[in-house]
Amino acid sequence: MTTTRLTRHDRSMLRLMNDRRALPLYATATRRRLVVATHVTLTAAIVALIGYFCLARAEPVWSAAVAAVLMLPWMVATGVINGATRGLMELREHVLDERQSAERRRVLARAHRLMTWLLLGSVVGLLAAGAADDDALRVYAAPVLVAVLTLHWLLPLWVAGLAAQDEPGDDEATALQG
Amino acid sequence: MSEQVHNRLAMVRAERKVSRQSLAEAVGAHYQTIGYIERGQYNPSLDLALKIAKFFDLPVEALFSLEPFRPLTDEVYGRKQS
Numbered sequence: 057m058t059t060t061r062l063t064r065h066d067r068s069m070l071r072l073m074n075d076r077r078a079l080p081l082y083a084t085a086t087r088r089r090l091v092v093a094t095h096v097t098l099t100a101a102i103v104a105l106i107g108y109f110c111l112a113r114a115e116p117v118w119s120a121a122v123a124a125v126l127m128l129p130w131m132v133a134t135g136v137i138n139g140a141t142r143g144l145m146e147l148r149e150h151v152l153d154e155r156q157s158a159e160r161r162r163v164l165a166r167a168h169r170l171m172t173w174l175l176l177g178s179v180v181g182l183l184a185a186g187a188a189d190d191d192a193l194r195v196y197a198a199p200v201l202v203a204v205l206t207l208h209w210l211l212p213l214w215v216a217g218l219a220a221q222d223e224p225g226d227d228e229a230t231a232l233q234g
Numbered sequence: 235m236s237e238q239v240h241n242r243l244a245m246v247r248a249e250r251k252v253s254r255q256s257l258a259e260a261v262g263a264h265y266q267t268i269g270y271i272e273r274g275q276y277n278p279s280l281d282l283a284l285k286i287a288k289f290f291d292l293p294v295e296a297l298f299s300l301e302p303f304r305p306l307t308d309e310v311y312g313r314k315q316s
Contacts, residue, residue, distance in 0.1 A: 153264045154281075224266060
């Protein structure tokens with residue numbers, strides 16, 4: 057949090073991200089891991105369903121409907137991760153304090169490293185599939201690109217959710233004499 | 235790379251009956267950051283350390299030190315360090 061004036065939007069987002077009503081859902085590392093795993097699963101399901109809807113010749117409406125239904129728990133899981141990280145990836149930079157800004161940079165760097173390996177894996181996989189079957193590149197290029205784009209968008213949130221720490225307790229004795 | 239900075243923040247805050255939230259608001263930090271500083275899990279910048287010291291109207295070295303603080307009772311009653 058800098059001395060820059062916060063806009064009404066900043067203040068409302070700050071309040072929202074620091075709302076502790078969902079604290080029991082992300083109070084421990086195990087619960088946070090569970091929420092992130094749920095979010096990853098829901099994201100994969102939604103992307104697969106939308107991909108199927110777009111690529112299938114018959115345009116199956118059921119897949120779009122199921123994806124729309126899954127969006128609700130996906131949004132709840134997104135909110136829980138944002139609550140666990142106190143909006144680390146959602147709030148604007150000038151709303152964060154110095155520790156949070158440093159933490160965000162660490163999370164982005166870790167996500168970037170991970171993303172580089174995932175991109176490398178995707179390229180190698182695509183090229184290998186293309187070498188084995190001439191049509192594979194044409195068939196798999198679009199789904200792989202969509203998957204990679206989704207990962208690029210959401211990986212920092214997942215990394216932040218997994219890196220979030222427990223709330224500092226009110227145990228004054230631990231720090232009394234430094 | 236960073237060295238452990240010891241602090242007496244929790245003790246001073248408790249003594250002055252200041253909540254983490256109100257200290258955080260006064261110095262422009264998140265209340266969790268105050269908790270992490272108290273637990274020694276985060277070393278504040280010079281800017282933040284000075285703001286905290288100013289809030290309590292204390293010299294910064296009364297709150298933060300590179301050396302572990304002596305227990306206050308030793309300082310008050312003059313017991314020599316072994």
